[in-house]
Amino acid sequence: MKMILETERLFLREMTMGDFDALYAVLSDAEIMQHYPYTFDEERVRSWIERNMKRYTDDGFGLWAVCLKDTGEMIGDCGLTLQNIDGQILPEIGYHIRRDQQRKGYAKEAAMAVRDWAFQNTEYPALYSYCKYTNVGSFKTAESIGMHFEKEYEDEANKITHVSVIRREDLG
Numbered sequence: 001m002k003m004i005l006e007t008e009r010l011f012l013r014e015m016t017m018g019d020f021d022a023l024y025a026v027l028s029d030a031e032i033m034q035h036y037p038y039t040f041d042e043e044r045v046r047s048w049i050e051r052n053m054k055r056y057t058d059d060g061f062g063l064w065a066v067c068l069k070d071t072g073e074m075i076g077d078c079g080l081t082l083q084n085i086d087g088q089i090l091p092e093i094g095y096h097i098r099r100d101q102q103r104k105g106y107a108k109e110a111a112m113a114v115r116d117w118a119f120q121n122t123e124y125p126a127l128y129s130y131c132k133y134t135n136v137g138s139f140k141t142a143e144s145i146g147m148h149f150e151k152e153y154e155d156e157a158n159k160i161t162h163v164s165v166i167r168r169e170d171l172g
Contacts, residue, residue: 001013001016001065004064005113007113009106010067010069011069012064012065012066012078013064014053014056015052017046022065022073023048023065023074024045025098026075026098032102035135035138048063052064052077059082061118062079063077064078064079064114065077066078075097076097076098076110077095078093078094078110079094080118080127081094083130086151086163092130093114093115093127097110108141111129112145115146128150128164128165129142129147129164129165130161133159133160139162143164147164148166150165
């Protein structure tokens, strides 16, 4: 398992199939995934892990396991992926945190570290986050790391997708 980032309370590392149970607890939770087109079953969680392992090789990044520093426990994922946002392939910071660990600032802490990593290790002029327009918690987390509203657009999966952005120059 390759360590990627460390924050005050967390470390982010590459996911492996050994993370299946921890990730299943997040992605199969109907409350957490209420703004997603579907809740994950076992096959989708395995595919999620495989897709991210492939991204590490192909892109040099992906969604990483978010782990508590003091226990090593995986509580979710956060990272950078290339996503189709309104017809353009753009770098997106995504995050999912297990329900009992939400509202403790972990998504913000992880996403801020990913933002900084992405601007230091890639040439992307801007980073995005996108979600269903009803997912206020997600876009508030994006705003908490310096992102701001870019646009909303209609799409099949979300009906309306909310897009936030931060540009290199936004960080000064």
